[in-house]
Amino acid sequence: MTADLKRTPLYDLHLSLGAKMVEFAGYEMPVQYPDGVLKEHIWTRTKAGLFDVSHMGQAFLKTKRAELGSDAAHADIADAIETLLPGEIRKLKKGGMRYSVLLNKDGGVMDDLMVTRPARDDMQGVLFLVVNAACKDADFKHIASKLKDRAELDIAGDRALIALQGPLAVNALQTVVPGVETQTFMTMKPYHWNGVYVIVSRCGYTGEDGFEISIPNDSAEEFASLLLTHSDVAPIGLGARDSLRLEAGLCLYGHDMDETTSPVEGNIAFALGKRRKEEANFPGAERILSELANGPARLRVGVKPEGRAPAREGVEIVDMNGAKIGVVTSGGFGPTANAPVAMGYVDFAHSKTGTLVQLMVRGKALPATIVDMPVVPHNYYRG
Amino acid sequence: MTTKFTKDHEWIRFDDAGATIGISDHAAEQLGDVVFVELPEVGKTFKKGDDMAVVESVKAASDVYAPISGEVVEVNQSIVDDPSKVNAESMGGAWFVKLKPSNPAEADELMDEAAYKAYLETI
Numbered sequence: 001m002t003a004d005l006k007r008t009p010l011y012d013l014h015l016s017l018g019a020k021m022v023e024f025a026g027y028e029m030p031v032q033y034p035d036g037v038l039k040e041h042i043w044t045r046t047k048a049g050l051f052d053v054s055h056m057g058q059a060f061l062k063t064k065r066a067e068l069g070s071d072a073a074h075a076d077i078a079d080a081i082e083t084l085l086p087g088e089i090r091k092l093k094k095g096g097m098r099y100s101v102l103l104n105k106d107g108g109v110m111d112d113l114m115v116t117r118p119a120r121d122d123m124q125g126v127l128f129l130v131v132n133a134a135c136k137d138a139d140f141k142h143i144a145s146k147l148k149d150r151a152e153l154d155i156a157g158d159r160a161l162i163a164l165q166g167p168l169a170v171n172a173l174q175t176v177v178p179g180v181e182t183q184t185f186m187t188m189k190p191y192h193w194n195g196v197y198v199i200v201s202r203c204g205y206t207g208e209d210g211f212e213i214s215i216p217n218d219s220a221e222e223f224a225s226l227l228l229t230h231s232d233v234a235p236i237g238l239g240a241r242d243s244l245r246l247e248a249g250l251c252l253y254g255h256d257m258d259e260t261t262s263p264v265e266g267n268i269a270f271a272l273g274k275r276r277k278e279e280a281n282f283p284g285a286e287r288i289l290s291e292l293a294n295g296p297a298r299l300r301v302g303v304k305p306e307g308r309a310p311a312r313e314g315v316e317i318v319d320m321n322g323a324k325i326g327v328v329t330s331g332g333f334g335p336t337a338n339a340p341v342a343m344g345y346v347d348f349a350h351s352k353t354g355t356l357v358q359l360m361v362r363g364k365a366l367p368a369t370i371v372d373m374p375v376v377p378h379n380y381y382r383g
Numbered sequence: 384m385t386t387k388f389t390k391d392h393e394w395i396r397f398d399d400a401g402a403t404i405g406i407s408d409h410a411a412e413q414l415g416d417v418v419f420v421e422l423p424e425v426g427k428t429f430k431k432g433d434d435m436a437v438v439e440s441v442k443a444a445s446d447v448y449a450p451i452s453g454e455v456v457e458v459n460q461s462i463v464d465d466p467s468k469v470n471a472e473s474m475g476g477a478w479f480v481k482l483k484p485s486n487p488a489e490a491d492e493l494m495d496e497a498a499y500k501a502y503l504e505t506i
Contacts, residue, residue, distance in 0.1 A: 310419060310439055312444060333419065
């Protein structure tokens with residue numbers, strides 16, 4: 001491991017739990033614990049898995065043009081961030097959150113992110129942002145420079161982020177932070193735990209019910225250790241995080257989306273707000289609206305290999321005549337599906353569910369079908 | 384019966400009938416839970432170092448190379464049917480293929496168990 005890799009506040013805890021550490025986005029992160037990826041995956045789908053996602057970027061974006069604490073202040077900061085993304089932020093309720101994408105001028109995705117309107121009255125005019133680890137420096141530079149005249153970006157380098165995911169996550173977390181059981185999917189609430197301010201969001205990256213907890217670095221290890229004393233909670237590494245999100249049909253930025261793909265091609269058009277489409281005032285609106293009207297050139301789809309052989313990133317997708325129609329962007333073996341699971345981009349003409357295709361795995365054409373995502377149904381708590 | 388090892392973590396064991404080949408405990412452990420195995424057809428011939436089989440875990444795919452040259456005389460269908468056997472019995476019941484060596488002298492270049500253990504210390 002090279003010396004210049006960064007470590008999260010949970011680094012020592014990972015080592016004490018026997019984690020195998022790997023480089024990820026400039027950090028030394030746990031890829032798996034002694035149980036291994038397969039068992040960790042199944043554990044998360046049936047109980048509760050604890051993930052260190054402190055490498056992700058957290059920041060608070062504050063309006064400079066209105067006094068914090070009013071609806072007008074929220075409207076102003078929402079208008080500011082809406083110049084960079086296509087989501088409906090203005091109409092978010094207090095404590096509501098949205099999945100969105102930062103767009104470049106051509107409508108390509110610079111990153112995907114979570115945007116949250118704080119629940120607290122005195123925090124109106126602030127947005128809480130969570131972005132991908134690999135993109136965070138570029139994202140924050142982009143946001144700060146584009147909005148420098150009207151908003152201030154406070155990067156929360158002093159906060160860790162812990163995800164607790166799985167059907168029993170709520171039972172475990174409410175023993176530590178009472179009240180979280182009342183939150184519904186895609187809502188955030190602030191709490192005090194042991195004298196520190198924690199931000200709990202009911203969301204995640206596994207397809208399961210669960211939470212992400214933002215907590216000061218100094219308290220992260222104690223908090224995580226306390227959760228791990230619960231018999232239903234086990235630590236889960238990045239390996240299972242990847243197979244879980246793959247089964248859930250969720251994009252991994254840099255693989256399933258990049259600066260060339262639009263949100264329509266990426267099959268996340270749900271992230272385009274209705275009012276935003278009518279106003280057509282987000283970066284790349286012309287391309288994105290044209291793709292919505294006429295169909296994109298390519299589309300991200302689920303691909304189900306017929307046999308047992310996994311088709312991994314980079315595998316070519318060809319039609320029944322052997323002509324190339326696309327490429328797998330994420331693929332592997334889904335422990336819950338008990339089958340290979342893949343997603344990728346295909347020409348729009350071949351993107352219909354049920355289309356028969358072939359995957360070129362080690363020089364052999366293996367039969368596969370275009371399928372709906374997710375492969376494993378989502379299990380979110382909507383109240 | 385002697386067991387030898389390659390730097391790519393295959394093992395090969397010789398008896399009167401020929402050579403049996405598998406992957407080492409170390410290789411199985413590094414891969415993690417094996418979920419897929421692809422074996423060659425009986426009758427296929429390989430030169431030393433050729434890709435001979437594929438073994439995949441949830442996260443990664445890995446090639447299994449022929450430790451010596453020869454012809455495949457038998458394959459172990461039981462690890463195709465139950466890939467987890469590779470983790471449980473990597474040095475025994477989870478052998479991959481049996482080869483009829485075409486140049487048995489190639490085995491002289493492989494490591495014995497002590498040399499392989501020493502090699503593992505260096506990686």
